Amino acid sequence: xxxxxxxxxxxxxxxxxxxxxxxxxxxxxxxxxxxxxxxxxxxxxxxxxxxxxxxxxxxxxxxxxxxxxxxxxxxxxxxxxxxxxxxxxxxxxxxxxxxxxxxxxxxxxxxxxxxxxxxxxxxxxxxxxxxxxxxxxxxxxxxxxxxxxxxxxxxxxxxxxxxxxxxxxxxxxxxxxxxxxxxxxxxxxxxxxxxxxxxxxxxxxxxxxxxxxxxxxxxxxxxxxxxxxxxxxxxxxxxxxxxxxxxxxxxxxxxxxxxxxxxxxxxxxxxxxxxxxxxxxxxxxxxxxxxxxxxxxxxx
Amino acid sequence: xxxxxxxxxxxxxxxxxxxxxxxxxxxxxxxxxxxxxxxxxxxxxxxxxxxxxxxxxxxxxxxxxxxxxxxxxxxxxxxxxxxxxxxxxxxxxxxxxxxxxxxxxxxxxxxxxxxxxxxxxxxxxxxxxxxxxxxxxxxxxxxxxxxxxxxxxxxxxxxxxxxxxxxxxxxxxxxxxxxxxxxxxxxxxxxxxxxxxxxxxxxxxxxxxxxxxxxxxxxxxxxxxxxxxxxxxxxxxxxxxxxxxxxxxxxxxxxxxxxxxxxxxxxxxxxxxxxxxxxxxxxxxxxxxxxxxxxxxxxxxxxxxxxxxxxxxxxxxxxxxxxxxxxxxxxxxxxxxxxxxxxxxxxxxxxxxxxxxxxxxxxxxxxxxxxxxxxxxxxxxxxxxxxxxxxxxxxxxxxxxxxxxxxxxxxxxxxxxxxxxxxxxxx
Numbered sequence: 001x002x003x004x005x006x007x008x009x010x011x012x013x014x015x016x017x018x019x020x021x022x023x024x025x026x027x028x029x030x031x032x033x034x035x036x037x038x039x040x041x042x043x044x045x046x047x048x049x050x051x052x053x054x055x056x057x058x059x060x061x062x063x064x065x066x067x068x069x070x071x072x073x074x075x076x077x078x079x080x081x082x083x084x085x086x087x088x089x090x091x092x093x094x095x096x097x098x099x100x101x102x103x104x105x106x107x108x109x110x111x112x113x114x115x116x117x118x119x120x121x122x123x124x125x126x127x128x129x130x131x132x133x134x135x136x137x138x139x140x141x142x143x144x145x146x147x148x149x150x151x152x153x154x155x156x157x158x159x160x161x162x163x164x165x166x167x168x169x170x171x172x173x174x175x176x177x178x179x180x181x182x183x184x185x186x187x188x189x190x191x192x193x194x195x196x197x198x199x200x201x202x203x204x205x206x207x208x209x210x211x212x213x214x215x216x217x218x219x220x221x222x223x224x225x226x227x228x229x230x231x232x233x234x235x236x237x238x239x240x241x242x243x244x245x246x247x248x249x250x251x252x253x254x255x256x257x258x259x260x261x262x263x264x265x266x267x268x269x270x271x272x273x274x275x276x277x278x279x280x281x282x283x284x285x286x287x288x289x290x291x292x293x294x295x296x297x298x299x300x
Numbered sequence: 301x302x303x304x305x306x307x308x309x310x311x312x313x314x315x316x317x318x319x320x321x322x323x324x325x326x327x328x329x330x331x332x333x334x335x336x337x338x339x340x341x342x343x344x345x346x347x348x349x350x351x352x353x354x355x356x357x358x359x360x361x362x363x364x365x366x367x368x369x370x371x372x373x374x375x376x377x378x379x380x381x382x383x384x385x386x387x388x389x390x391x392x393x394x395x396x397x398x399x400x401x402x403x404x405x406x407x408x409x410x411x412x413x414x415x416x417x418x419x420x421x422x423x424x425x426x427x428x429x430x431x432x433x434x435x436x437x438x439x440x441x442x443x444x445x446x447x448x449x450x451x452x453x454x455x456x457x458x459x460x461x462x463x464x465x466x467x468x469x470x471x472x473x474x475x476x477x478x479x480x481x482x483x484x485x486x487x488x489x490x491x492x493x494x495x496x497x498x499x500x501x502x503x504x505x506x507x508x509x510x511x512x513x514x515x516x517x518x519x520x521x522x523x524x525x526x527x528x529x530x531x532x533x534x535x536x537x538x539x540x541x542x543x544x545x546x547x548x549x550x551x552x553x554x555x556x557x558x559x560x561x562x563x564x565x566x567x568x569x570x571x572x573x574x575x576x577x578x579x580x581x582x583x584x585x586x587x588x589x590x591x592x593x594x595x596x597x598x599x600x601x602x603x604x605x606x607x608x609x610x611x612x613x614x615x616x617x618x619x620x621x622x623x624x625x626x627x628x629x630x631x632x633x634x635x636x637x638x639x640x641x642x643x644x645x646x647x648x649x650x651x652x653x654x655x656x657x658x659x660x661x662x663x664x665x666x667x668x669x670x671x672x673x674x675x676x677x678x679x680x681x682x683x684x685x686x687x688x689x690x691x692x693x694x695x696x697x698x699x700x701x702x703x704x705x706x707x708x709x710x711x712x713x714x715x716x717x718x719x720x721x722x723x724x725x726x727x
Contacts, residue, residue, distance in 0.1 A: 047412045047686075048393065049393035049396035134569060156559040242506075245699070264723065268397055
């Protein structure tokens with residue numbers, strides 16, 4: 001009796017020893033900053049960032065009174081929904097394509113990784129120059145194709161800014177999404193396709209009744225991670241929208257930054273309150289999504 | 301950004317927790333340091349110096365060498381950080397929020413820091429000789445409640461740049477002196493067609509307050525009257541309406557001037573030879589000279605008020621109050637303000653002097669002459685008012701909206717005025 005118990009206790013200590021670094025990491029990179037964020041959201045700071053005492057929930061109340069909040073929330077909903085849905089749909093097609101054997105497949109797979117590997121700021125800057133009214137190549141191309149009569153100020157015209165930003169968002173979301181779905185496709189055992197073929201199922205029927213249901217776990221992962229990434233995405237909106245005054249095209253993430261440093265509010269406490277709201281909101285969004293796709297049913 | 305910042309904060313405890321022995325050692329060391337700090341007699345052994353990045357080629361090399369010289373002379377180490385303008389506000393705020401302010405900071409504002417009681421005044425960290433060498437305008441521009449807290453580090457002045465070739469082709473003999481002449485000149489250049497732009501007007505968030513200031517002053521308006529903000533005065537409304545008309549009625553500006561930034565918008569267009577006129581400053585001249593593509597001239601601003609007024613911009617050095625750093629900071633500032641040292645840097649960066657000795661040294665340079673000539677009629681934005689730091693951001697984020705089609709100049713100015721008054725009331 002004594003032997004095993006001692007052994008078990010030793011394992012407990014050992015386990016802690018091995019877990020220690022990652023626990024410390026979680027404590028340091030997740031728990032501590034989260035606690036700091038919450039603390040900051042309950043505090044008042046001067047323009048310079050100097051702590052001026054605790055104000056309870058007053059920052060949250062002030063946040064709700066911000067005029068721009070409605071616009072910013074609406075922007076965020078459009079931004080996240082459109083990018084995630086379109087990126088998923090396009091990636092389903094791309095993944096299917098990349099799953100097939102064809103000459104040059106390796107090259108195409110590599111090419112798809114590039115927008116993912118490039119820094120978001122660089123990609124965004126590149127698109128700024130593509131979209132530019134005077135120097136960009138988009139207008140001349142569209143005009144010579146006869147799509148446009150007049151050049152469009154893609155990043156300055158209120159009706160096109162969001163679309164222009166979303167396009168970049170989709171572009172940079174495709175690689176990751178496609179690769180998750182591709183991995184999902186390759187995890188499907190070949191014999192189920194064989195069985196379908198033996199049963200004489202058409203290609204579309206096979207996809208609908210075999211491939212797609214088996215792809216759902218991968219789809220779920222891709223959707224949840226994309227919702228989080230896209231919601232938290234800062235560089236695209238920041239870079240493409242930097243010429244526009246006001247908050248008309250901001251998402252909650254860039255709005256948070258502007259509250260803290262770039263608007264006349266210049267208020268770290270208020271920004272921290274929005275930061276807390278953002279975290280809660282993204283948790284809620286993911287939960288609602290998981291509910292709607294019946295996460296538990298999937299598990300079972 | 302909060303994530304980014306908190307990520308940085310998070311790094312420290314990770315290391316501490318993982319390396320328990322190191323934690324103990326550092327805790328002891330920290331206690332000793334605190335003990336040292338508490339002792340008023342003890343002096344610091346290193347100072348943190350945060351400098352804004354004016355140019356890739358000159359800023360870091362200059363301050364690096366200065367820091368090394370300083371360390372050699374005093375034995376005090378320098379933790380030099382050269383920070384990009386885009387992120388400097390954020391970084392400084394974070395430093396102060398975490399109670400780790402720099403010892404010496406270079407920024408374009410100072411009064412909020414003075415108001416929060418974070419700064420040494422000139423009397424505490426500067427010799428009388430150094431202080432007296434500052435040009436009077438810039439001393440005034442660095443004072444908060446009668447004391448000098450924002451030490452001028454360099455200055456610049458706006459001037460009116462025009463593309464000689466385009467103006468000649470449009471039949472405009474001389475750069476316009478009045479607003480009427482200006483509108484006519486812009487119309488003629490715009491009429492050249494092929495995407496030619498009369499005047500590039502940047503009222504996007506980057507530097508809208510500068511562009512606005514110059515037009516406002518040249519119509520006889522101002523930010524404040526005495527102690528009161530008067531952003532929505534009739535004069536100013538007239539000015540903003542004039543700018544809106546340039547864009548929407550006369551159509552002599554680039555597309556969407558309210559959504560055009562200065563550096564990658566208006567300046568870029570001028571450097572590309574597409575623009576007849578733009579409001580520039582000496583670093584733009586440097587770039588134009590280097591590229592050699594545009595045949596440009598520099599003139600006084602067109603005015604609607606008789607005398608041409610331009611904007612001078614003063615950037616600051618500040619010394620933060622930290623235990624035991626007074627002597628170290630004093631020596632650092634004295635080293636920078638050596639006449640040959642400060643002039644060497646200002647010349648390299650293409651800016652203008654802030655000291656009498658520097659003015660004497662730079663007067664001979666013909667390139668700098670038009671700006672130096674403009675300095676006597678130059679005005680500063682009200683950086684000495686602590687509310688300015690908020691007003692500036694408010695103008696940057698809003699004034700562009702007024703010149704968009706369907707924009708409402710009066711509404712925008714009224715809102716700016718309300719916010720300025722509220723900010724001045726202190727919150």
